[in-house]
Amino acid sequence: MTSAGEGRRGVTVAVLSTVVFFTLLAVAITHAPGWPEVRRTFFNWDEFKASMPEISRAFLLNVKIFMIAEAFILVLALVLAVVRSLPGPVFFPMRALGIAYADFFRGVPTILVIALLGFGAPALQLSWVPLSTTFWGIVALVLVYTAYVSEVYRAGIESVHPSQDAAARSLGLTHWQSLRKVVLPQAVRRVIPPLLNDFIGLQKDTALVGFLGSVEAFKQSQIDAAATFNYTPFVAAAVLFVALTIPLARFTDWLVLRDRRRRQATGT
Amino acid sequence: MRRAPAILLVVLLSMLATGCGGSSNKASDTTATAAAASCDKGSLNLVNAGQLTVGTDNPAFPPWFGGAEKAPWKVSNPYSGQGYESAVTYAVAGKLGFAKGDVKWIVVPFNTSFAPGPKKFDFDINQISATPARAKVVDFSESYYDVNQALVVVKGTPIASATSVAALKPYKFGAQLGTTSYDYIVKNIKPSKKPGVFDTNDAAVAALKNKQIDGLVVDLPTAFYVTAVQVPKGKILGQFPTVGTPEHFGMAFEKGNSLVSCVNDALTTLRTDGTLASLQAKWLQADAPVLK
Numbered sequence: 001m002t003s004a005g006e007g008r009r010g011v012t013v014a015v016l017s018t019v020v021f022f023t024l025l026a027v028a029i030t031h032a033p034g035w036p037e038v039r040r041t042f043f044n045w046d047e048f049k050a051s052m053p054e055i056s057r058a059f060l061l062n063v064k065i066f067m068i069a070e071a072f073i074l075v076l077a078l079v080l081a082v083v084r085s086l087p088g089p090v091f092f093p094m095r096a097l098g099i100a101y102a103d104f105f106r107g108v109p110t111i112l113v114i115a116l117l118g119f120g121a122p123a124l125q126l127s128w129v130p131l132s133t134t135f136w137g138i139v140a141l142v143l144v145y146t147a148y149v150s151e152v153y154r155a156g157i158e159s160v161h162p163s164q165d166a167a168a169r170s171l172g173l174t175h176w177q178s179l180r181k182v183v184l185p186q187a188v189r190r191v192i193p194p195l196l197n198d199f200i201g202l203q204k205d206t207a208l209v210g211f212l213g214s215v216e217a218f219k220q221s222q223i224d225a226a227a228t229f230n231y232t233p234f235v236a237a238a239v240l241f242v243a244l245t246i247p248l249a250r251f252t253d254w255l256v257l258r259d260r261r262r263r264q265a266t267g268t
Numbered sequence: 269m270r271r272a273p274a275i276l277l278v279v280l281l282s283m284l285a286t287g288c289g290g291s292s293n294k295a296s297d298t299t300a301t302a303a304a305a306s307c308d309k310g311s312l313n314l315v316n317a318g319q320l321t322v323g324t325d326n327p328a329f330p331p332w333f334g335g336a337e338k339a340p341w342k343v344s345n346p347y348s349g350q351g352y353e354s355a356v357t358y359a360v361a362g363k364l365g366f367a368k369g370d371v372k373w374i375v376v377p378f379n380t381s382f383a384p385g386p387k388k389f390d391f392d393i394n395q396i397s398a399t400p401a402r403a404k405v406v407d408f409s410e411s412y413y414d415v416n417q418a419l420v421v422v423k424g425t426p427i428a429s430a431t432s433v434a435a436l437k438p439y440k441f442g443a444q445l446g447t448t449s450y451d452y453i454v455k456n457i458k459p460s461k462k463p464g465v466f467d468t469n470d471a472a473v474a475a476l477k478n479k480q481i482d483g484l485v486v487d488l489p490t491a492f493y494v495t496a497v498q499v500p501k502g503k504i505l506g507q508f509p510t511v512g513t514p515e516h517f518g519m520a521f522e523k524g525n526s527l528v529s530c531v532n533d534a535l536t537t538l539r540t541d542g543t544l545a546s547l548q549a550k551w552l553q554a555d556a557p558v559l560k
Contacts, residue, residue: 037384041405119471122478131480133464213442213464213475222379223465226446229382229405 137209323376
């Protein structure tokens with residue numbers, strides 16, 4: 001619909017308005033009366049360089065927590081979603097349990113689940129209960145995010161038209177075979193973008209495990225900030241988190257785009 | 269309509285040009301330090317005129333604060349004048365000419381005590397160790413207490429039989445965020461396990477009770493409170509030898525506040541007339557074996 005000339009003009013206007021907008025924003029911020037102090041306490045290059053190596057090392061713990069938690073969440077959430085979609089009155093107790101679980105862990109703030117498990121479970125003083133705070137932090141994140149992700153899976157399962165299941169059953173597949181070979185492959189593909197969205201959330205929430213005493217990136221930045229009375233280490237930690245989440249966010253965008261193109265190409 | 273972006277650009281650029289004139293209110297900051305000479309109550313640089321506004325964290329823990337819990341304060345009541353920091357504050361306030369009723373306490377979480385911008389308190393007294401790095405951001409009074417770090421352990425655990433700093437290396441330690449206790453662990457004990465760092469005193473104590481950490485490093489007077497009240501099975505294994513420059517607590521002021529010199533004069537008087545020593549003797553226990 002647009003000619004090449006209009007397209008070029010569009011790009012020029014976009015570039016110009018972007019430049020003007022951010023220049024004005026920068027001018028407004030740097031001319032605020034408190035800017036010199038804010039720059040000194042939040043954007044201090046020397047503090048940034050000094051704190052970055054240790055915060056980066058601590059950030060490895062965030063990555064580790066994220067990777068371990070994500071593996072468990074992907075599996076457990078799928079199990080929960082399948083349990084909640086079981087048909088028939090026989091499975092009512094399991095469905096009810098699944099609903100109660102999802103309601104509870106989506107309702108309680110993540111930081112509270114972490115605090116309750118991290119300090120509560122080891123307080124039982126049972127010899128077989130692990131004491132590691134990082135362990136309990138991971139357990140708490142798995143419990144909370146399983147509740148969220150199971151809802152995502154469930155939305156995917158319910159988005160597959162019942163005729164798909166009916167067709168599979170009419171071909172002689174059992175309920176489980178139909179679920180595994182017909183429904184889930186379609187359901188999971190559809191929910192990959194929202195799944196990745198939840199994982200971006202999980203990446204950030206690994207910082208909450210620091211509440212239990214584990215020295216992850218945010219906790220390390222707090223330590224540095226408290227030692228120097230300078231908040232620049234917070235900015236350093238933020239940079240690390242953003243550096244990890246932005247590629248995942250762009251990847252999600254790309255997946256959505258590719259999926260849309262495919263569906264348009266096949267014309268369904 | 270096509271011209272609209274260009275016109276918009278011109279308007280924005282002209283706003284930008286006029287916006288450049290707004291940065292000339294730095295001069296007023298320097299007048300504050302000029303008044304340093306006088307410490308009359310009337311000429312003090314105060315947040316609220318006629319009132320000494322003092323910040324500390326909530327809960328305010330013994331032995332630094334005492335008295336029966338009174339809302340909004342938990343565990344104790346800074347207005348009581350009981351506990352070392354409360355007593356020192358009222359002694360300083362008295363020297364500056366304030367009546368007891370002129371002192372107002374506000375809750376200042378440790379993490380916000382050093383936030384940039386104008387402060388809501390005249391000074392903050394919260395067991396803050398005065399270090400050169402921190403002094404770049406806030407001004408500290410002179411020492412009102414020279415502090416040593418101490419180690420709290422649970423009776424009957426393996427670490428409880430250690431007698432030297434060197435024997436502590438294999439254990440897991442904890443400290444509270446923002447304390448120099450953490451620095452002491454990392455720089456001087458150098459344990460093989462990464463220490464835990466807790467946002468609050470309560471969280472650190474919970475971890476010690478749960479045996480999630482083997483030892484809790486806190487300042488010595490706090491160690492007495494932890495073992496007496498918070499961890500009944502706890503014991504003070506000892507206090508740590510001083511490494512490098514001795515550590516001290518200072519009251520924290522907004523950078524460049526002229527009130528610092530007046531508070532320092534008051535502290536000097538209180539030190540020379542023996543008030544600080546007698547308040548320490550009254551409120552703080554500081555007698556524990558020094559770990560070799």
